[in-house]
Amino acid sequence: MFKAVDYVRPKSIDEAHDLFVSNTNSQILGGGTYLYLSKRTIQLLIDLQETSLKYISQRDGKIRIGAMSTLSDVEESDIFKNAFNGLVKKVVSDIWSYQLRNAATVGGTVYSRLGFSEFLTLLAVLDVDVVFHNTGVISIKDFLKMPPLRDILKEIVITENDLKVSFQVFKRTHFDFPVLSLAVARCDDEFRIAVGSRPGCALLAKDTPKLLSEGCRDLKTVCDSLIREIPFADDLRASSEYRRHVCGVLFKRALSEVL
Amino acid sequence: MKITLTVNGRKENLEVEPSTTLLEALRMLGLYSVRKGCDTASCGVCTVLMDSKPILSCCSLAVQAQGHSITTVEGLEKDKDFEEIRKNLLSEGADQCGYCGPSLLLTVYSLKKRNIKSLQEIQKYLVGNLCRCTGYHSQLRAIKEFMEVGE
């Protein structure tokens, strides 16, 4: 567990943001379900639970999720029962444990861009905007490539549309981090492919979607392309070689669902 | 710093650090049903209910829990549902070493309150409650009867 000198619960995002940027050794506290692994000393812990960021709303074809909504809030919301044919609900419901999902926040999950995050792999292929208090709106595509922002993530906005989406994941046991997660989204001839838990976090493929857009349907060609362009590494859960193999398997399965 | 926690319906005053976990704080209050299993949010043994939802007290901070309502098994002694699931678990011999017992009881109790009826769903919600003694089947027998689910 980290050591924290001071703790504060600001009543507004403005207040939270001011504290966050003015104190370089301050830390935003969402659910705290990963932060506890840190051993550092934090000068100021800024708890966002009273800044009114816990909401899930649907309007004008957009779903807005406040950063302090928990993963369980997403899982149990009526909105996600139906949105994307229940896929978001299904993916979230398989994350780690019920207890963890009752505390882990969407904001914390997206902001920290942890390698194993299945949620991020799925979001990466949807039309998602990440909204920061000061910096404003950033597309998920751009967000995944940026260096860390010293700003407060307020909400994520998912545009509802007719994307055909498939999510595949491989875990060693039911209660484990993924060995690999993969998502494919398709809208007519446009394809998006994200691979996560590589063990690195969700990465959007560049070349392989082009191949598919150009009409290539040869499984071997597109699989080889994906495996070539996505970097994998070894970790305790699997070797990079095995991940490459599983990537091919999951990709095949995903394609069979969207094609 | 001084905080006030609402635990089992009572207001409790405590002196804690910002990084004191809820687990540590509850044990300071003499609530020994709340136990530490693992250090890495990986076993579920430290589960308590926060606003009726199961959370891991080992990675929650005591300061975070201010303003919320915490429930441990000590607070459910007179609750009919709780008595029943405990009775079922004991009848099956599923209490074995008992260390993970309270955490399992609280999680199952919260699912009953939500009226979850599918056995598959129940098992999925319970995946974060690890047990090394029982092999899970005796727990399942107890839970099936309690939740009144079929196969």
Place this chain on the structure above:
Amino acid sequence: MKYVKRSIKKVDGYGILSGKPAYTDDLAPRNSLIVKLLRSPYAFARVRKIDTSEARSLEGVECVLTHEDFPRIPFTRAGQGYPEPSPYDKFALDSYVRYVGDEVAVVAAKDEQTAEKALKLIEVDYEVLNPVLDFEFSEKSPPIHPEDGISGVENQQNNVCSAYEMDIGNIEEELKKCAHVVKHRVYTQAQAHVMMEPHAAFSYIDYQGRLVVVTSSQVPFHIRRILSRVLDIPLRNIRVVKPRIGGGFGGKQAVHGEIYVAAVTLKTGKPSKIIYSRKEVFESSYTRHPMRIDVTLGSDEKGVLKAIDMEILSDTGAYGEHALTTLMVAGSKNLPLYNRVNAVRFKGKVVYTNHTPAGAYRGYGAVQGNFALESAMDILASKLGLDPVKLRQLNMIREGETSPIFKIMGEGREGAEMTIKSCKLEQCVELGKRIFGWSEKFSKRPESGTKVRGVGMAIAMQGSGIAKIDMGSAILKLNDDGSFNLLVGATDLGTGSDTILAQIAAETLNVPVKKVVPYSSDTDLTPFDTGAYASSTTYVSGNAVKRAAEKMKHLIVQHGSKLFNCSEEEVVFNGEEIIGPEQRLPLSEFATKLYYSENQTQLCSTASFVGDEAPPPYMSAFCEIELDTETGKITPVRYVAVVDCGVPINPNLARVQVEGALVQGIGMALYEEVKYDSKGRLMTNSMMNYRIPSRLDIGDIEVHFVESYEPTGPYGAKSVAEIGIDTPPAAISNAVYNAVGIRLHDLPFTPEKVLKALRVKEGF
């Protein structure tokens, strides 16, 4: 039988589930000093210099100890009967550290924060040495234990901790004559116990100036003896108490933090407590002994086994606790399964490495040996074109038979002759086969598609205590209300032994179970018991309880005759009343008189039991798995286990023991991977990385019992604690062969390994 063979609730369940303070940390005095251990970051090093001055002067630090503060007394941490069949190769603290996590120094401070800070202030100058990390090369590597003053090591220079061999008949000759010979090699991993409660102990000096140690331990009496030796204080001045334990499985069958809290308490006069972190439990308690096992089987044309040869190399890690005994049990609890062979040879070595020490773990070598033997049997069946069940039926041990191995191989020494008086293994196999639907499933044609199913089976045996060695005892005393206190040394680790021992006493005395109040595992107040291991409690401690209860019955009759002024033959005690020729007295009135008004005597009986034999429980196992040929993942679908444990004293508790053990076995077979880095650091050292099975990872498990009657056991009972863990690695490996024709021989069968094997088979 009224109280035995009843699934009554555990006597302690309600309290534990209600949060009553019951476990070690709950009971520790609030003002206990917090003890933390400085542990080696190196797998092998010499401590050149250690400077604790800064740590000592930190405010709130009460005591810092190094190897210079302990008398140099070698011992074994293993909780075994004295003289222990494990080498005395450990010192409380030493100037050598032999694995990452080995103890270097002890700090005691007013709180955890201060203790952690003090640890960081200790300066150690290590001379880093080259660690030995591959047990297959230990013998060719420089010694890990070159020091003088240790004993019981087979060959220090060659890193051989223990060695054993035995043979019956002429193995080479027999094999030559065999129509079929199969050879097979397997590797098993250093499985971690992952009991839910980390190791915990606290100590204090009581008002008589005695050291009291309260510890989450399976072996309180052995702890007392070891502490006396290591700390050089008289045994009579030590009291060891076991409260409720949050699981053990063998991982608490040794001394762990007790030495250090005791040393701190003796030095400071203050209560002190140590609670292991989960990392410490993984790195610095014990693991199962990883083994390499070679099996050779020889049979005739029909499949009748003629010869078995088993050779084992076992890795005991940095210290030799339980090394020789687990090696021998790998043989002694498997080879007799096929007792009618003409020749058997068993050979093995246990070597040191700079890994976390291996020690006792449920199964205790039997599961490793079973994996090897039952896989080899499957290979033989395949070669012969025989149904694997048929091959077992042709060869397995039957009631009334014996094996010379029982006499030759005990635990660390000679064993004891035994003719099997209760064995329903045949029926276990028949019943399991039928319930599972084996014949139909086994002969099914291989499927196409990427998800393939397969079935496999295995049989196993274990023991009931260690014959001629394990002793348990019991004291019964009558209270004035007609209830009894049952005092037993036996250690309940959540298994429910307090409950079943009360059931046995109740049955003998013919009183309701609630009138027998058990209290266990306090070296001052309860009589001796070796502790909870070797599946001894039901059989050994149970027999002691039965004897004590029979003695109590006789005492009641005796004193009844005095009260009624008649002969003993004229008195009957029926559990409720003492009945004489002219009077009858309810037990409570009788007891009250004896306490206060007539022939006042405290009725108290005591008895001990040590077995002449260790009658084995048996089981058959049938399992179905599904294998995803694209990813290599094995998913357990169904596991049917049929167990003969004699008469189950408490059927529910016996069932839960088997179910729990099976799941640990499934974890060992499929999920529990152990990884070290190149410097000898254990990388799978948290529950985040080392994944034990969750409730969704195990499929359906069905446990059935076939009752036999063991005449030497209490009410026909044998023990049941370990047998469940033995079969999953072999049964699952055999099922995988049935599904896709590959022989998995290296535990655990991770998807990655399976995939590799599939590709090799396909010619990649």
